[in-house]
Amino acid sequence: YQNFSKEEIGMNKAKALAKRYSESGINAMTKRILKETDLKGYDVYVLCVDNDKTRKLVVEYCHKHNKEFLDIRATGRKVFCMPKENKPRDNLRFIDDDSETYSCQDKADLARGYIQKGHKIAAMIGVQMLLNIDRGHDNHLINLVI
Numbered sequence: 449y450q451n452f453s454k455e456e457i458g459m460n461k462a463k464a465l466a467k468r469y470s471e472s473g474i475n476a477m478t479k480r481i482l483k484e485t486d487l488k489g490y491d492v493y494v495l496c497v498d499n500d501k502t503r504k505l506v507v508e509y510c511h512k513h514n515k516e517f518l519d520i521r522a523t524g525r526k527v528f529c530m531p532k533e534n535k536p537r538d539n540l541r542f543i544d545d546d547s548e549t550y551s552c553q554d555k556a557d558l559a560r561g562y563i564q565k566g567h568k569i570a571a572m573i574g575v576q577m578l579l580n581i582d583r584g585h586d587n588h589l590i591n592l593v594i
Contacts, residue, residue: 452464462478463476463478475490477490482505483505487505491516492517492518492578493510493518494517495507495519495520500543503540507519507536507539508536510532511536517531517532518531518532518574520571520573520574520577522569522570522571523551523566524553524554524564525554525566525593525594526554526593526594527566527590527591527592528542528570528589529573529574530590531587531588533589552566552567569594
């Protein structure tokens with residue numbers, strides 16, 4: 449949940465957020481992640497991607513290079529936040545082979561004019577999980593239907 453300002457509308461999401469949080473030392477990936485070399489140079493990876501191809505690439509990279517990551521998702525009323533598990537297959541067990549991409553708004557609800565706010569909940573859980581990593585605390589899988 450990026451909570452963009454009017455000035456940020458139309459900007460690349462990653463660039464807008466990197467600019468906003470640059471004083472905190474946060475850098476964002478501003479290009480599409482297509483290969484392992486695109487992932488080098490980061491300490492923690494926060495997956496908020498809308499496709500499983502990129503998710504699989506990041507999960508496998510992080511396991512191979514012993515990097516921490518969080519997988520944060522929201523689709524309509526469904527919220528899912530997962531820390532790095534013991535093995536890549538544990539993190540990849542919830543990949544939906546039937547879907548190319550996702551949206552934080554469930555298509556059926558959006559067609560009815562319902563705007564869901566599960567993405568805000570996922571973002572707040574993700575922030576706490578990121579703090580847990582920084583503080584050396586364990587994280588646990590969170591799966592909610594609201």
